[in-house]
Amino acid sequence: MANDTMIRDLTRGPVVSQLFRFAMPLFISNALQAVYNLVDMVVVGNYIGKAGMSAVSIGGDILHLLTFVAMGFSSAGQVIIARAVGANRLDDVKKTIGTMFSFLLGASVCIALGCFVIRRQVLHWLNTPDAAWAYTMDYMVTCVCGLVFIYGYNIVSAILRGMGDSRRPFAFIAVAAVLNTALDVLFVKYCGLEVFGAALATVIGQGVSFIASIIYLYRHRDSFGFDFRPASFRIDPQAFRRLLALGIPMAIQSAAVSFSKIILMAWINLFDVTYSALAGIYNKVNIMVNVIAMSFTTAGSTMVGQNLGARKHGRVNRTLATVLAVGMAIAAALHVVMAVCPDAVYGIFTPDAGLLAVAAVLTVPIILNFYGAATRSAAFSLINGSGRSGLNLAVAIIDGVITRIGLAALLGFALRMDCFGFWMGDALAGFMPLLIGGAFYLSGKWREGAA
Numbered sequence: 001m002a003n004d005t006m007i008r009d010l011t012r013g014p015v016v017s018q019l020f021r022f023a024m025p026l027f028i029s030n031a032l033q034a035v036y037n038l039v040d041m042v043v044v045g046n047y048i049g050k051a052g053m054s055a056v057s058i059g060g061d062i063l064h065l066l067t068f069v070a071m072g073f074s075s076a077g078q079v080i081i082a083r084a085v086g087a088n089r090l091d092d093v094k095k096t097i098g099t100m101f102s103f104l105l106g107a108s109v110c111i112a113l114g115c116f117v118i119r120r121q122v123l124h125w126l127n128t129p130d131a132a133w134a135y136t137m138d139y140m141v142t143c144v145c146g147l148v149f150i151y152g153y154n155i156v157s158a159i160l161r162g163m164g165d166s167r168r169p170f171a172f173i174a175v176a177a178v179l180n181t182a183l184d185v186l187f188v189k190y191c192g193l194e195v196f197g198a199a200l201a202t203v204i205g206q207g208v209s210f211i212a213s214i215i216y217l218y219r220h221r222d223s224f225g226f227d228f229r230p231a232s233f234r235i236d237p238q239a240f241r242r243l244l245a246l247g248i249p250m251a252i253q254s255a256a257v258s259f260s261k262i263i264l265m266a267w268i269n270l271f272d273v274t275y276s277a278l279a280g281i282y283n284k285v286n287i288m289v290n291v292i293a294m295s296f297t298t299a300g301s302t303m304v305g306q307n308l309g310a311r312k313h314g315r316v317n318r319t320l321a322t323v324l325a326v327g328m329a330i331a332a333a334l335h336v337v338m339a340v341c342p343d344a345v346y347g348i349f350t351p352d353a354g355l356l357a358v359a360a361v362l363t364v365p366i367i368l369n370f371y372g373a374a375t376r377s378a379a380f381s382l383i384n385g386s387g388r389s390g391l392n393l394a395v396a397i398i399d400g401v402i403t404r405i406g407l408a409a410l411l412g413f414a415l416r417m418d419c420f421g422f423w424m425g426d427a428l429a430g431f432m433p434l435l436i437g438g439a440f441y442l443s444g445k446w447r448e449g450a451a
Contacts, residue, residue: 011086011310015303015318023299025170026161031291032170032177039177040198041284043184045350048135048194050277053350054269055135055195057280058128061265063143063150065258066115069107070151072251073100073243074158075301079387080242081162082302086309093163095239098232100155103240108151112144119144126262127269129276135195142196146203149210156213161298164306172213180205249392250384256400260429264408264422274355275419281349282362282423286369292330293373296323297380304385313447316385320441323381327374334370338363365423372430379437386446395433404429 040060044052077100084092115122119141128136157169180201187197218228226232261283268279300323307315338345346359383391408425411417417424440446 011306011312011315015315016322019296019299019303019319019322022164022302023295025167026298027292027295028170028174031288032173035177035181038284038288039181039184040202041280042349043188044195044198045277045280045352047188050273050350050352050355051129051131052135052195052198053280054129054132054273054276055139056198057276057283058123058126058132058136058265058269059139059143059199060280060283061258061262062115062122062126062140063147065255065262066111066144066147067150067154068255068258069111069251070104070154071254072249073104073107073247074154075384076243076247076250077155078158078162078298079246079301079305079384080239081159082164082305082385083309083387085163086306092239094226094232095236096243097159097226099235099239099243100158102233102235103243104151104155105148108148112147115144115147116141126266129269129273131273132276138194138196139199142199142203146206149203149206152210153206153213156210156217159217161302162305164302168216169213172209172216175212176205176209179208246387246392249390249396253392253396253400256396257404258400260400260404260408261426263405264426267408267412267422268419271419274358277350277352277355278359278362278419281346281355281359282366284349285345285362285366286373289334289366289370289373293327293377296327297377297384299323300377300381301385304381305387308386308446316382316446320378320382324374324378327377328371331370331374335367338367338370361420362423365420365427368424368427369430372427372434375431375434379433382441382446383433383437388440388446391436391440395436398436399429399432403432 040056041053044056077096080096081093084090084096119137122140123133123136153172156172160168183201183204184198187193187201188195191197193200217226221228265276265279269276300319303319304316307313307319342360342363343356346356346362350356383395404426406425407428408422411421411425412419413421415421
């Protein structure tokens with residue numbers, strides 16, 4: 001194992017303390033990123049109203065769908081880097097970094113251009129309410145222009161986290177979150193730029209975060225052998241094959257879940273702009289919850305990857321047990337908060353009495369999502385950390401397509417539960433990764449490493 005400070009050895013020392021030292025900066029970083037997304041909804045909800053909230057909700061879902069390639073392939077790259085670090089194959093680390101940069105940044109430009117060309121059709125497909133149409137177009141087009149920054153930040157974060165460094169990504173997103181919050185208020189409240197101002201603040205924050213992370217990586221290039229010369233960005237065939245083998249299922253999984261949520265949003269938009277705005281509150285609360293799951297999933301999968309690379313299976317078991325226990329404890333605490341004071345939570349987003357009067361429809365699905373997030377964290381720590389691309393594909397199909405859309409249609413349309421049924425279907429589908437990951441764990445095949 002290299003002794004350089006850029007790389008952290010997660011195969012030694014107490015599992016619990018290692019996990020928390022790695023996860024806590026991730027949690028704070030992801031929390032800031034969630035707040036970063038949350039601020040748009042809060043500012044728009046308080047200064048523009050439910051039409052603006054609907055626009056941020058719809059535009060945010062579209063943007064999240066467009067990041068599926070970044071989410072899938074950066075997660076795959078992180079696992080590949082973590083396993084290479086655990087096995088002390090630093091040449092593979094260098095090749096993976098160059099391949100990730102060239103492939104993902106190129107993909108971001110192509111996806112952004114494609115979305116811009118069909119932007120009007122997209123809003124029609126989603127049944128965008130007339131009252132929110134212009135706002136949604138402003139938000140979507142502006143954020144699409146900053147897609148390359150989202151992809152770039154995900155690349156750098158994956159590189160650092162695969163090496164065991166979760167603190168620097170936190171610092172980069174912290175600066176962006178503070179900047180985004182200040183610019184949101186400035187542009188929306190004082191400059192009168194409405195929803196466009198919220199989107200512009202988001203893009204500027206993303207750009208600053210990416211540029212700062214690139215500068216840091218460049219200044220420390222000697223630590224991991226990537227010199228940033230043009231030749232180093234060449235797509236290495238072997239590294240690309242590894243990235244595709246693991247990244248395609250992960251990207252499909254991300255796309256499938258995002259696509260199913262887009263379908264649900266289109267169904268919700270059939271009702272009223274009020275429910276479209278409520279969907280924004282539902283999504284933002286769940287994003288805040290998922291930052292916890294994402295933090296421990298990222299930390300857990302990196303620890304699982306390094307320890308499988310070092311063939312330390314006992315530490316893998318302890319890592320998974322810790323991730324699950326922490327997740328369930330946090331879910332129980334959040335359950336109490338939502339059960340005792342739901343109105344205080346919903347009131348953060350809007351003062352609109354009409355919205356708050358019907359917001360209780362969200363409470364049960366949100367609570368179920370707390371526990372679903374906790375179980376998904378442990379399942380994906382094992383699945384992603386072991387590099388099992390086939391299981392990620394299974395999760396994508398079962399969770400993202402069959403279960404989520406199927407349950408939502410059954411409860412919402414067939415059983416006439418309307419929007420409540422759509423949200424319940426979404427929440428119940430979140431437990432599917434636990435069933436697949438649990439079966440994989442009991443099979444013992446994870447000890448064999450990546451397929």
